[in-house]
Amino acid sequence: MIKKREKRIRKLRKNHVWITIAAFIVVFIIGAIVMMAFSEQICWYIVDSKIYSQYTVVKNMEAIYSETVRHESYDIDQLERTLALSSDSFAVLDNNGNVIMGNDYADLGSEDGSFTIQDSTEKITLYKSDLNDLLYVENGQLKPSKDMKKLFKYASDQINSESMEDVDRIQDEDDEIVMSSSEFEKLFSKNLNLPLWLAKTADNGDVIVSKCLLNLSLNDFMLILKLMATMFVIAYFVFIILIVSVIVTVSNQKKNFNLYFKDTITGGNNRNMYLYNGEKMLKKRRNLNRTYTVVSLEFVKYNAFCLCHSMDAGEEVLTRMYKCLKANMNKGEIAAHMTIAEFALLLNYLDTDSLTARLHKIIDELDDIDPDHNFVFHVGVKIVPPAREDPSDPRRKDFDLELEYNNACTARMPRDDKDDNKIYFFDQKLIDEQHWEDKISECQSKAIDNDEFVIYYQPKYDPNTDKLTGAEALIRWNSPDLGFVSPGRFIPQFEKSGFITEIDHYMLKHVAMDQKKWLDSGYECVPVSVNVSRAHFIESDLAEQIKDIVDAAGAPRNLLEIELTESAFFDDKNALISTIQRLQDYGFTVSMDDFGSGFSSLNSLKDLPLDVLKLDAGFFSGDISDDRSGIVVSETIRLAKSLNMKTVAEGVELKEQVEFLAAKGCDMIQGYYYSKPLPEGDFVEKLKS
Numbered sequence: 001m002i003k004k005r006e007k008r009i010r011k012l013r014k015n016h017v018w019i020t021i022a023a024f025i026v027v028f029i030i031g032a033i034v035m036m037a038f039s040e041q042i043c044w045y046i047v048d049s050k051i052y053s054q055y056t057v058v059k060n061m062e063a064i065y066s067e068t069v070r071h072e073s074y075d076i077d078q079l080e081r082t083l084a085l086s087s088d089s090f091a092v093l094d095n096n097g098n099v100i101m102g103n104d105y106a107d108l109g110s111e112d113g114s115f116t117i118q119d120s121t122e123k124i125t126l127y128k129s130d131l132n133d134l135l136y137v138e139n140g141q142l143k144p145s146k147d148m149k150k151l152f153k154y155a156s157d158q159i160n161s162e163s164m165e166d167v168d169r170i171q172d173e174d175d176e177i178v179m180s181s182s183e184f185e186k187l188f189s190k191n192l193n194l195p196l197w198l199a200k201t202a203d204n205g206d207v208i209v210s211k212c213l214l215n216l217s218l219n220d221f222m223l224i225l226k227l228m229a230t231m232f233v234i235a236y237f238v239f240i241i242l243i244v245s246v247i248v249t250v251s252n253q254k255k256n257f258n259l260y261f262k263d264t265i266t267g268g269n270n271r272n273m274y275l276y277n278g279e280k281m282l283k284k285r286r287n288l289n290r291t292y293t294v295v296s297l298e299f300v301k302y303n304a305f306c307l308c309h310s311m312d313a314g315e316e317v318l319t320r321m322y323k324c325l326k327a328n329m330n331k332g333e334i335a336a337h338m339t340i341a342e343f344a345l346l347l348n349y350l351d352t353d354s355l356t357a358r359l360h361k362i363i364d365e366l367d368d369i370d371p372d373h374n375f376v377f378h379v380g381v382k383i384v385p386p387a388r389e390d391p392s393d394p395r396r397k398d399f400d401l402e403l404e405y406n407n408a409c410t411a412r413m414p415r416d417d418k419d420d421n422k423i424y425f426f427d428q429k430l431i432d433e434q435h436w437e438d439k440i441s442e443c444q445s446k447a448i449d450n451d452e453f454v455i456y457y458q459p460k461y462d463p464n465t466d467k468l469t470g471a472e473a474l475i476r477w478n479s480p481d482l483g484f485v486s487p488g489r490f491i492p493q494f495e496k497s498g499f500i501t502e503i504d505h506y507m508l509k510h511v512a513m514d515q516k517k518w519l520d521s522g523y524e525c526v527p528v529s530v531n532v533s534r535a536h537f538i539e540s541d542l543a544e545q546i547k548d549i550v551d552a553a554g555a556p557r558n559l560l561e562i563e564l565t566e567s568a569f570f571d572d573k574n575a576l577i578s579t580i581q582r583l584q585d586y587g588f589t590v591s592m593d594d595f596g597s598g599f600s601s602l603n604s605l606k607d608l609p610l611d612v613l614k615l616d617a618g619f620f621s622g623d624i625s626d627d628r629s630g631i632v633v634s635e636t637i638r639l640a641k642s643l644n645m646k647t648v649a650e651g652v653e654l655k656e657q658v659e660f661l662a663a664k665g666c667d668m669i670q671g672y673y674y675s676k677p678l679p680e681g682d683f684v685e686k687l688k689s
């Protein structure tokens, strides 16, 4: 149970925030990489496609050059003029890098590297110019200068050269040019021509270098900028969604936590909180050797209070009670509202007297909540000893507060109906009793089918003649699981559970069957009395049920006596009288069992038309010859005679008692003096003799 509870709480505490954040970061990184790769591809598609057309010019020049120089004799001036037709600025370099011919190549520098044009295997060699920093080659790719200032200067120079007199330029202290907004606008409406020296090697090893202009429309830059902006916007939204979902997750978790740990009526600690925090506290190393008190406090008659007032008023009182309890808690103590009218406390323990005084003080304060009402509380207390006192669990690892709370509840189970405050301390006997009751109810139903119940017969004798004149059938339970159980232990529980009616049927049926068997065997039978429980007498057709059972067995009705206990006389008297009369009409005898053990014996005698009075064994526990008991017994016998009833004295163990009873005219004696209850075989022997 503890494990289950811990599992549930761990599940509840599991934080999904980090999972959410991690998921978002992964998505974000992947998205960023994809977007960057995509925009780079677009950038280089633009650059490469522009260079490709320029490169075609160099390739053509190289083709013309290679073709021309292959011939032995060619006109070098003519070749130079032909090449000049393709490019205004070009040069032909020999193996040593010396210029063989060319035009307007003053800014041509050294070889810079090579790169491959997009979608082509062709390699272009790039030569430096005095503007070589604007573009450079890295890893075979043409890259724009990282020096943006230079790039902008070049761009603005270009714009200026296209007569931009109207542009107002701003110059800072370092004499560096900073673009004005209008200049920027112009810049973006123009194309930017970046100078490039592209080279191609001819068949004879000479290199044809031609200056070309990489014509970048500034709209291309805008496209890239837009792409970057889109990326930024997406990233921004992803970030916002992340923040929102983290907030939602955290607040949901808090809500779940409150649902699980907060009481809906009082707004304070609930059962889960009590068990969780209490257990945690008691298991702490520094608390292991402390003694605690688990208290269950029940507001008795809460339902009646709600009936007389309202549910709201009831809940209001519960809330105030909780606050009062909470205010009474010291450091390291817990109060909680458990179920409707039940509170739990976990208190430090000093000794029983101070605990009892403290609990009484708390109850008084609770009662003072509403001076117009007298609230009643039943309190159950279970002491939790220091952990060292339990060698099997010195660290309270298996400590289960729920079990201890249940013990405290068991302690306060109402044992009387009186309306006053009670404090009960838990006693292990209560648990043993409960275990016993559980065991009995587990075993009872199969006991009938398995014939575990056995009938014993206790003979009744006439004290004047010492003759066997009757018997009482008494049940015995020989259970394979519980052993030999005495009726004093299981009958009260059968009465509580209602199973007693089945026992009564069982006894009536088997006694009737035995009587029939004995008669058939030719024995002289005596009337046998069977105990019928109070629960059974509530049934209106009891007389008919008994008649049917006895008739079905084929036994004569006059040999069966029904014993009724005094407690049955508290029920509906008229119904009881009617049942007794009908039983007598059918031919049965009815007796009052245990006469004298209850409070209303005489009263019942007055109203009920009974045939036999059984004097309770309590009369014969002391010295019967003592004046007072003797008078009571002899007068009771006289009274019964006057009411036309026979008398049976129960529990008679001594000779003097028998003689006394015989002298007073008692009709029968049932007691150990004559015989203990006997198994059927032994009783039959008595019948025979």
Ligand code: C2E
Pocket: 458, 473, 474, 475, 486, 487, 488, 491, 500, 503, 504, 507, 531, 532, 533, 593, 594, 617, 650, 651, 652, 653, 670, 671, 672, 673, 677
């Ligand atoms: P009870 O009906 O008053 O039965 C008499 C009890 O007194 C029997 O106990 C019997 O063994 C005992 N007893 C008889 N003579 C003496 C004596 O001289 N000295 C002492 N110390 N005891 C004597 P038992 O059989 O243990 O039954 C106890 C109670 O269980 C019965 O009290 C009756 O209330 C109940 N019970 C027993 N059998 C049945 C049954 O078949 N049906 C019902 N409903 N209750 C039964």
Ligand code: CA
Pocket: 472, 531, 563, 593
């Ligand atoms: Ca009896």
Ligand code: CA
Pocket: 593, 594, 614, 616, 617, 650
């Ligand atoms: Ca009795």
